[in-house]
Amino acid sequence: MSKRFHNFLQAxxxxxxxxxxxxxxxxxxxxxxxxxxxxxxxxxYRYVLTNGGKRVRPTLVYAAARAVGHNGQGTGLDxxxxxxxxxxxxxxxxxxxxxxxxxxxxxxxxxxxKAFDEATAILTGDALxxxxxxxxxxxxxxxxIQRVTLIKSLAKAAGLQGMVGGQAMDIKATNTDxxxxxxxxxxxxxxxxxxxxxxxxxxxxxxxxxxxxxxxGAYGGHIGLAFQVVDDILDVEGDTQTLxxxxxxxxxxxxxxxxxxxxxxxxxxxxxxxLQAAIGALGEFANTADPLREMAHYIVSRDC
Amino acid sequence: MSKRFHNFLQAxxxxxxxxxxxxxxxxxxxxxxxxxxxxxxxxxYRYVLTNGGKRVRPTLVYAAARAVGHNGQGTGLDxxxxxxxxxxxxxxxxxxxxxxxxxxxxxxxxxxxKAFDEATAILTGDALxxxxxxxxxxxxxxxxIQRVTLIKSLAKAAGLQGMVGGQAMDIKATNTDxxxxxxxxxxxxxxxxxxxxxxxxxxxxxxxxxxxxxxxGAYGGHIGLAFQVVDDILDVEGDTQTLxxxxxxxxxxxxxxxxxxxxxxxxxxxxxxxLQAAIGALGEFANTADPLREMAHYIVSRDC
Numbered sequence: 304m305s306k307r308f309h310n311f312l313q314a315x316x317x318x319x320x321x322x323x324x325x326x327x328x329x330x331x332x333x334x335x336x337x338x339x340x341x342x343x344x345x346x347x348y349r350y351v352l353t354n355g356g357k358r359v360r361p362t363l364v365y366a367a368a369r370a371v372g373h374n375g376q377g378t379g380l381d382x383x384x385x386x387x388x389x390x391x392x393x394x395x396x397x398x399x400x401x402x403x404x405x406x407x408x409x410x411x412x413x414x415x416x417k418a419f420d421e422a423t424a425i426l427t428g429d430a431l432x433x434x435x436x437x438x439x440x441x442x443x444x445x446x447x448i449q450r451v452t453l454i455k456s457l458a459k460a461a462g463l464q465g466m467v468g469g470q471a472m473d474i475k476a477t478n479t480d481x482x483x484x485x486x487x488x489x490x491x492x493x494x495x496x497x498x499x500x501x502x503x504x505x506x507x508x509x510x511x512x513x514x515x516x517x518x519x520g521a522y523g524g525h526i527g528l529a530f531q532v533v534d535d536i537l538d539v540e541g542d543t544q545t546l547x548x549x550x551x552x553x554x555x556x557x558x559x560x561x562x563x564x565x566x567x568x569x570x571x572x573x574x575x576x577x578l579q580a581a582i583g584a585l586g587e588f589a590n591t592a593d594p595l596r597e598m599a600h601y602i603v604s605r606d607c
Numbered sequence: 608m609s610k611r612f613h614n615f616l617q618a619x620x621x622x623x624x625x626x627x628x629x630x631x632x633x634x635x636x637x638x639x640x641x642x643x644x645x646x647x648x649x650x651x652y653r654y655v656l657t658n659g660g661k662r663v664r665p666t667l668v669y670a671a672a673r674a675v676g677h678n679g680q681g682t683g684l685d686x687x688x689x690x691x692x693x694x695x696x697x698x699x700x701x702x703x704x705x706x707x708x709x710x711x712x713x714x715x716x717x718x719x720x721k722a723f724d725e726a727t728a729i730l731t732g733d734a735l736x737x738x739x740x741x742x743x744x745x746x747x748x749x750x751x752i753q754r755v756t757l758i759k760s761l762a763k764a765a766g767l768q769g770m771v772g773g774q775a776m777d778i779k780a781t782n783t784d785x786x787x788x789x790x791x792x793x794x795x796x797x798x799x800x801x802x803x804x805x806x807x808x809x810x811x812x813x814x815x816x817x818x819x820x821x822x823x824g825a826y827g828g829h830i831g832l833a834f835q836v837v838d839d840i841l842d843v844e845g846d847t848q849t850l851x852x853x854x855x856x857x858x859x860x861x862x863x864x865x866x867x868x869x870x871x872x873x874x875x876x877x878x879x880x881x882l883q884a885a886i887g888a889l890g891e892f893a894n895t896a897d898p899l900r901e902m903a904h905y906i907v908s909r910d911c
Contacts, residue, residue, distance in 0.1 A: 330767055330768075333767075333768055334767070334772070337768070337772060337792070337796065341767070341772055341775055341776065344767065344771075344772070344775040345767075348767070393733075397729055397730075397733060400725075400729065402724070402725030402726045402729060403726050403729065420706070421704075421706030422706045422707050422778050423775070425701055425704065425706060425707065425729065426701075426771050426774060426775050426778075428733075429697075429701060429732075429733075429736065429765075429771050430766050430767040430771040430772075432733065432736050432737065433736065433762050433763075433765040433766035433767075433771065434762065434766050434767065436740045436758060436762045437758075437759060437762035437763055437766060439758075440755050440756075440758040440759040440762060441759060446751070447750070447751035447752040447754070447755045448751040450751070450755050451744050451751045451754050451755060452744075454740060454741075454743075454744040454758060455741060455744040455745060458737050458738065458740045458741035458744060459737075459741055461733075461737040462734050462737035462738050462741060463634055463637075463638070463645070463648065463649075463652070463734040463737075463738065464634075464637055464641070465737075467648075467730050467733050467734040467737065468638070468641060468645055468648070468734075470730060471645055471648040471727070471730050472645065474726050474730075488641070492641065
């Protein structure tokens with residue numbers, strides 16, 4: 304990892320962490336004015352938004368905007384980045400619920416329904432989704448049509464034709480045999496749609512051309528799958544402490560994984576193939592896309 | 608009820624029912640193309656969108672638009688009406704979950720998690736929320752800035768500073784003593800925010816002036832509270848079959864209600880006071896607001 308990319312990653316994460324902490328603090332202030340103590344939901348809001356996540360999706364927003372020539376600065380762009388992370392965060396909260404994946408640990412801490420209770424976890428997720436769209440509708444420095452386009456992109460990626468549909472497929476796939484193609488399709492919806500949206504939304508924020516948006520989307524498709532392949536590898540090879548979630552959870556739940564379908568070395572080869580395809584999709588971009596290029600390497604070589 | 612208003616109610620409900628059935632059918636078509644059978648979530652989507660609800664919020668959208676001079680026609684306005692109903696529908700699904708109000712019956716049928724399962728109910732609610740914002744972002748015939756304003760209104764009303772915050776207050780209020788003011792505050796968020804949003808969004812769709820939006824919002828505040836007061840009265844006086852939900856549920860759960868705080872006759876007087884306040888708020892509107900005036904009477908005099 305170059306020093307420059309290391310700094311970019313750190314700066315992106317710091318920026319998003321700061322904004323998300325501000326958003327949680329603002330909600331706490333508003334809640335006081337609502338005339339009712341809104342605990343525990345306000346505490347849960349802060350808990351899930353200040354959890355030390357890697358902030359991959361916001362970082363992709365900044366990197367995509369830079370690839371198209373945006374300087375990466377501005378509250379509006381920060382809010383686009385935060386909206387993506389808030390949708391991702393809500394999906395983790397709901398996925399961890401006992402009725403879904405029933406996971407007690409998330410990012411090394413008790414998951415939201417364990418730290419609070421199920422009702423609070425459901426409502427916190429619901430509120431995060433609403434606020435993600437509110438942030439985009441208010442995003443400073445963007446024309447109304449840009450904001451509308453950003454909202455369309457996120458709503459489609461988050462809904463039945465994206466993340467939610469993928470999660471429904473995933474739940475149904477437990478204890479069943481999926482082909483590799485079915486597994487890829489499931490992940491393309493479950494995690495891929497939001498990752499692609501992060502890239503195209505960064506592009507939209509920077510007034511990308513249709514060709515540039517298409518290239519960013521293709522890159523996103525490849526790294527989205529790569530991300531999942533690596534997740535499955537880490538689920539076998541990693542340990543619970545480094546991962547911050549229960550290791551071996553997927554194989555234990557008898558869920559199909561890339562490793563179970565391709566073997567460990569097949570999955571590693573696949574992650575390399577996807578890395579090269581992602582780099583290839585960025586062909587038309589100059590060195591403004593170097594953060595995206597390094598990001599692809601980072602996603603494939605990460606150990607947590 | 609005038610013949611004219613009866614026809615307006617019926618036409619509004621038919622229009623929304625048709626659009627929501629189309630939306631569910633379109634999702635089913637898309638799901639087939641996703642290469643995976645998305646049952647049961649697609650079935651659940653249809654189940655909750657074609658459930659014979661009264662469609663109060665969509666009707667308020669049409670009535671508010673008419674009050675400002677809109678002819679009440681157009682796919683864009685239909686989609687605004689549907690977005691409101693989809694947010695309301697998702698909130699009922701999540702509120703009925705065992706971890707929340709734990710209600711097995713909704714609109715005379717098994718609630719979503721009983722007809723399907725909890726995971727499907729959570730995901731169906733999540734997908735409905737995302738699609739509500741997608742509908743607004745795509746609403747035909749509106750300028751981008753109108754769509755952005757519609758989305759801001761709905762997102763704020765649906766989130767922590769609105770419906771979700773109110774539901775959090777409601778859960779916390781079970782088995783506690785609330786003052787009348789606290790009860791009103793809770794309902795103003797839990798159900799009032801979306802009802803007010805329906806009215807202001809109908810106004811925004813019809814290019815209402817700031818004064819008109821303010822009057823529509825004030826009217827909405829009064830009928831929103833009236834709606835809840837009448838709900839509490841019906842919870843005591845109605846029977847389960849007419850109501851389509853478990854009668855006596857709130858008092859059984861030891862939740863504070865208008866009836867428990869004001870007595871039955873006090874609650875009835877309060878509903879009349881709110882009715883008059885709602886009519887008063889419409890002072891500046893001509894007879895284009897007659898559907899809103901009749902709507903206020905209808906809400907207060909309904910028996911289910």
